[in-house]
Structure formats: structure tokens, C-alpha cells
Amino acid sequence: MVALVSGITPVNPTGSSCLLCSACRFLLIKPKQTECGHRYCTACLENLFKTDNETDCNVCQKKVLRSKVYHDRAAENDAYATKIQCTAYREGCDWTGTLRNYLCTHRAQCDFHVVPCSNVAFGCEAIGARKKMMAHETEECEWRMALCPQCETFCVQKLLEDHIAICAKRKEDCPVCGRADLTKADPRRRDLDEHLRASQQTHLLQMLTLTTSLRSRKVSEGEGAESFQQHLTEKGGTRTGLASEPSKEEADSSWVLGERGTSEMARGADPGVLALAKKTEGLERSVCGLNKDLDKYAQVIEVLQQKCLHYEQVILSLQRKTRNQEVTGGLAGPSSPVSTNGVLVWKIKEFSSCLMAARSEQRPSFYSPVFASHPFGYQLCCRIYPDGDGNGKGSHISLFLAIIKGEYDEVLPWPFRQKVIFMLMDQVHQKHVKESFSPDLLSGSFQKPRSHMNIASGCPMFARHDLLLKPQSHYLKNDTVYIKVIIDTTGIPL
Numbered sequence: 001m002v003a004l005v006s007g008i009t010p011v012n013p014t015g016s017s018c019l020l021c022s023a024c025r026f027l028l029i030k031p032k033q034t035e036c037g038h039r040y041c042t043a044c045l046e047n048l049f050k051t052d053n054e055t056d057c058n059v060c061q062k063k064v065l066r067s068k069v070y071h072d073r074a075a076e077n078d079a080y081a082t083k084i085q086c087t088a089y090r091e092g093c094d095w096t097g098t099l100r101n102y103l104c105t106h107r108a109q110c111d112f113h114v115v116p117c118s119n120v121a122f123g124c125e126a127i128g129a130r131k132k133m134m135a136h137e138t139e140e141c142e143w144r145m146a147l148c149p150q151c152e153t154f155c156v157q158k159l160l161e162d163h164i165a166i167c168a169k170r171k172e173d174c175p176v177c178g179r180a181d182l183t184k185a186d187p188r189r190r191d192l193d194e195h196l197r198a199s200q201q202t203h204l205l206q207m208l209t210l211t212t213s214l215r216s217r218k219v220s221e222g223e224g225a226e227s228f229q230q231h232l233t234e235k236g237g238t239r240t241g242l243a244s245e246p247s248k249e250e251a252d253s254s255w256v257l258g259e260r261g262t263s264e265m266a267r268g269a270d271p272g273v274l275a276l277a278k279k280t281e282g283l284e285r286s287v288c289g290l291n292k293d294l295d296k297y298a299q300v301i302e303v304l305q306q307k308c309l310h311y312e313q314v315i316l317s318l319q320r321k322t323r324n325q326e327v328t329g330g331l332a333g334p335s336s337p338v339s340t341n342g343v344l345v346w347k348i349k350e351f352s353s354c355l356m357a358a359r360s361e362q363r364p365s366f367y368s369p370v371f372a373s374h375p376f377g378y379q380l381c382c383r384i385y386p387d388g389d390g391n392g393k394g395s396h397i398s399l400f401l402a403i404i405k406g407e408y409d410e411v412l413p414w415p416f417r418q419k420v421i422f423m424l425m426d427q428v429h430q431k432h433v434k435e436s437f438s439p440d441l442l443s444g445s446f447q448k449p450r451s452h453m454n455i456a457s458g459c460p461m462f463a464r465h466d467l468l469l470k471p472q473s474h475y476l477k478n479d480t481v482y483i484k485v486i487i488d489t490t491g492i493p494l
Contacts, residue, residue, distance in 0.1 A: 011083045011096060019079050022058050023048065027099060028079045030440070033072040034064045045069065046391050046461070080442055088112035091129060104444045119143040121362075122156075122319070145316060155312050163312070166305055207280060337372040337379065342418075342487035344371040345425075346382065351468070351481045358387035365389070370404060373487045378416060379406030382485055383456040390460040397424075397463045399435075399483065400456035405449040415439065416446040419488035424463045427482065428474040433467065435459045 008027045010016035019028050023044035030042040038059045040048070048055040053066045080100040086093040093112040095102075107113060111131035117124040118133075122143045126136055137144060142158040148167060155163045338344070346368045348354065357363040368382040385398035392398045399422050406412075416439055424433040437458065439446040445457035468476040475481065 007087050008084055008099065008102070011085055016082050019075060019082060027082060027084060028072075028075055031072040031075040031079065032069045033075070035068045036060050036062045036064070039072055039075055043391055076440075076442060086110055086112070088114070088129070100442070117141055117143075119319075122315075145319065153309065153312060154316050156315055159312075163308065166301060166308065336370075338369040340372040340375045340377070342371075342373045342377075342489050344368060344380075344382065344485040346483040346485070348384070348481045348483065350479055351386065351476060352479050355386040358385060367402075368483075368485075371485075372406075373418065373489055374492060376408045376411075377406075377489075377492065378409075378412060378418075378487075379404040380485075380487070381453075382458075382483070384483070388460065392461040395465060396461045397465070397468075398458075398460045399462040400458035400460075401485070402456035403446065403449055403454045405452055409448055412448075413493070414446075414448040415441045415443075417441060418490075418492065420458070421486040421488070422459060422462055423484040423486070424467070424475055425482040425484055426474045427477045431474070432484070433463050433475070435462055 008029070010019065010027055013020070016027070019031075019039075020026065021028050021031075021041045021044050022038045023040050026041075028039055028041055031039045032042055032045050033039050034057055036057050036059075038057055040058075048058070048064075049066055055064050056062070057064050080098065082099050083096060084099050084102060086095040086102065086106065088110055091112040093110055095106055095110065097106065112129045114127060115130050115133055117126040118137055119141055124141050124143045126133070126141065128136065142156075144157050145154045146157040146160050147153070148155055148160065148163055150164065150167045153163075354363070354366070358365070364387065365383055365385045368384070370379055370381050372379055381402055381404055383400045383402055385392070385400075388394055388396045389398040389400075401420055403416055419436060419438050421434060421436045426432050440457070443457060445455050447454070463475075467473065468481065
């Protein structure tokens with residue numbers, strides 16, 4: 001990403017006063033010199049011009065023409081060699097070094113540099129010092145990935161509690177006998193359901209023993225009929241979860257059990273126990289009906305669980321893809337160049353959708369196909385910001401050139417010094433919008449790549465939005481834009 005640094009002051013402001021911008025009064029970044037001899041940062045001078053071709057000098061108030069402003073390479077060399085302190089010195093960073101080292105290495109490594117959370121694409125709005133954000137991303141961020149303790153599946157921390165509540169491998173206790181660690185929701189196991197079906201006789205005997213014990217307690221302690229009935233109802237509630245429809249053998253055994261229990265109670269000739277047995281049978285029938293409903297809802301829950309697991313995998317995949325894009329600059333792995341003559345014609349379809357995605361920060365930029373300056377030459381690509389970047393944010397298309405690590409870099413001359421021409425193509429009258437620039441030989445963007453790709457550099461104010469968005473625009477037809485890039489191959493040893 002191309003960004004002009006501001007707010008940098010030299011360690012010795014007095015000795016470096018000639019290297020301070022006449023507008024912002026900070027150290028010059030990409031300095032330009034006016035006819036009257038005063039120096040400005042490129043960004044500051046663009047802010048003075050805005051959309052005009054002339055402005056007043058901040059120091060002497062003389063007229064400054066855009067066409068009479070020159071790149072001050074000597075001042076730039078002196079500025080790059082000036083000793084500065086890190087812009088985060090107020091936050092505790094004690095680093096000092098040259099401006100060149102700050103731009104090339106320290107700024108990307110400083111623990112005190114303010115950065116957003118890496119999960120910003122998923123909704124996290126936290127920003128802070130880099131070292132604090134590392135702890136935030138691993139311990140505090142509600143959008144970080146966490147491991148479910150039951151099924152060992154990764155899930156977004158914010159959704160972990162909801163996931164655990166419906167986890168396919170959550171454990172439950174039997175509501176009748178209290179047996180623990182039974183899996184209920186896993187469609188491949190259903191330990192709880194199998195336990196309830198296999199233990200019906202045992203559970204019925206436990207219930208019969210319970211009712212007899214309660215009856216004895218009623219007689220011995222003289223409890224009232226109403227208190228006894230309420231206590232029985234509470235204990236009977238644990239019957240929930242028995243099988244809905246027992247098999248024929250289970251039904252026969254239940255009938256025999258019922259007969260045996262009834263005969264035992266009949267011998268006692270206690271009408272209260274007989275009535276209690278009848279109520280128990282009624283409760284069993286109610287439980288069977290409830291179990292049928294539970295089975296139906298269990299199927300719905302299984303479907304929802306599968307969907308949740310699918311969405312969790314999608315989220316995890318997107319996070320991995322985002323991390324890979326941050327490492328590689330958003331470009332896929334090495335690929336064959338689409339052209340090897342230093343010319344790229346880039347067709348961008350559905351530009352309106354690209355612009356909307358950039359404005360909503362969903363996809364602020366994207367890359368062109370790879371092309372080469374010549375058959376065994378520099379590997380290049382372009383990076384476009386539909387809604388602009390830096391000075392062009394919100395009003396222009398920003399277009400930058402990036403150098404990619406290539407197969408023949410060892411035998412190519414460095415730094416890259418070829419003139420670059422950008423063209424927004426007129427699809428009707430061939431009145432193309434052209435911008436050109438010569439590489440800054442001191443910039444890290446044009447040195448031999450040490451990683452997959454150098455930082456892109458180019459034109460933050462390449463083309464105004466109103467050229468594209470006005471009615472009957474010649475540059476945007478059928479929601480398609482054509483951009484042509486030409487590399488001047490003069491002087492390259494082919």
C-alpha cells in the first residue's frame with residue numbers, strides 16, 4: 001500500500017531546518033521544490049494545489065505553478081540520511097536511525113506502532129500498539145478462533161457459547177438413574193437414547209421402588225395426601241427421556257412387570273398404591289408422546305448443527321485466506337505472465353460493484369494479472385484502489401505498480417528505473433487519460449524484491465471518479481473499464 005509518512009521530525013531540528021516542509025514543518029517526504037526555492041512534501045504540495053494548477057507559496061506568497069515544480073533529489077537524499085526518532089516515541093519507543101531505515105524496516109516492525117486488529121474484516125474495531133494487539137488477537141478479541149472443548153472444532157469466540165449449547169458431542173446425565181457422560185446429540189452415537197431404551201425395565205423397577213418407599217414414608221410420617229402427591233409428581237418428572245415406543249419384547253416384559261407389580265400391590269389390598277400405579281401408567285403414556293416430539297425436534301437440531309459446522313469451516317477458511325493475503329500482498333502464487341513485451345491491457349468487469357466494495361472497506365484494492373517487461377525481464381503487476389488511496393481517497397482511482405520477485409532478478413539491473421505510463425482508455429474517441437512517472441531510485445519499492453512483492457508505488461490520483469460516473473461516460477461502458485500499462489524498455493539489456 002502506498003502511504004506518505006507524516007509527523008516525522010529530525011533528532012536535531014536546528015541542523016536539519018532546511019529539510020523541513022514549508023507547509024507541515026515535518027521532515028520532507030518525496031520533496032518538491034518550487035520556482036521560488038522553497039521545498040514541500042509531495043502530499044503537502046498536492047493539498048495546496050487541490051484541483052487548480054497554481055497556488056500561493058506558504059513562505060513568500062509568490063505564485064506557484066504546477067508545471068514549474070521539480071523533484072528535489074538532493075534534498076531527498078539528505079532527508080533519507082537524516083537521523084530521526086520513531087514517531088511512536090511518546091508511547092515508549094526509543095528507536096533512532098535514518099529516515100531510510102525507518103521507512104524500509106522499523107515502521108513495519110515497531111511494537112509501539114498503532115495498527116488495527118487482524119480480524120478487522122470480520123467486525124473487530126480494536127486498534128492499538130502492535131505489541132498490545134498481538135495479545136488482544138490471541139486472548140481478548142471476540143472474533144478470534146477458539147477450540148470447542150467437546151468436539152475440538154474451531155469456532156469464533158463470540159459464537160463459542162452458542163456452539164457448546166448445541167454441540168454434537170455434548171455430554172448429559174440420565175434423568176432417571178443419574179448415569180453420567182452420555183452423548184445425546186451426536187447422530188452417530190446417541191448414547192443417552194440407547195441407554196434409555198436398554199434400561200426401561202431397570203428404570204421401571206426403580207420407579208416402583210420409589211413409589212413404594214414414598215407410600216411407606218407417607219404412612220410412617222403421617223404426611224397429608226396433598227403433600228404426598230406433590231412430592232410424587234416432582235420425583236416422577238425424572239421419567240422424561242424414556243423410549244417413545246418399546247419393542248414387542250419390551251412391551252411384553254413391561255406388561256409382565258406391570259402385572260407383577262399390580263399383583264404385589266393387590267396382595268396389600270391398598271387402594272392408594274393401586275391408584276398410584278395407574279397414575280404411573282398414565283405418565284408413561286404421556287412420556288411416550290413427548291419422546292415422539294423430541295425425536296422430531298432432534299432431527300431439526302441435527303440439521304442446524306450441520307449448518308453451524310459448515311459455517312464455522314467457512315469462517316476458518318476465510319481467516320486463513322485473509323492471513324495468506326496479508327503475507328503475500330493479496331496476490332496468488334507465481335504464475336506465467338500474460339504478456340512479455342512490457343504492455344498490459346487490464347479489463348476490469350463489474351467496476352460499479354468493485355467501487356461499492358471499496359467504499360464499504362470490504363475490498364479496498366485488488367491486483368492485475370502478472371506481466372513482464374520483456375521475456376526474461378522484470379515481473380510486474382498493478383494494484384488498483386477503486387475508491388482511491390492517500391490523497392485520492394474518495395475522489396479518484398489510485399493506480400500503483402508493484403515489482404514481483406522473478407526468476408531472472410539475479411541478472412537484471414537494480415534498482416528498477418524504467419519510465420511507467422498508465423492509461424485509462426477511452427472506449428469511444430480514443431482520448432485516453434494518461435499519467436506517467438519515473439521510479440524513485442531511493443525508494444524500496446523499486447529495489448530488488450526480498451519478499452514475494454515490493455510495496456506498490458505510483459499515482460494516488462490517477463483518474464477522477466466523475467470521468468467514470470458521469471452519464472454516457474466514454475471510459476466506463478457496460479460496467480467495464482480498460483487500463484493500459486506501458487513500461488519504457490529503453491536501456492534495458494534485452
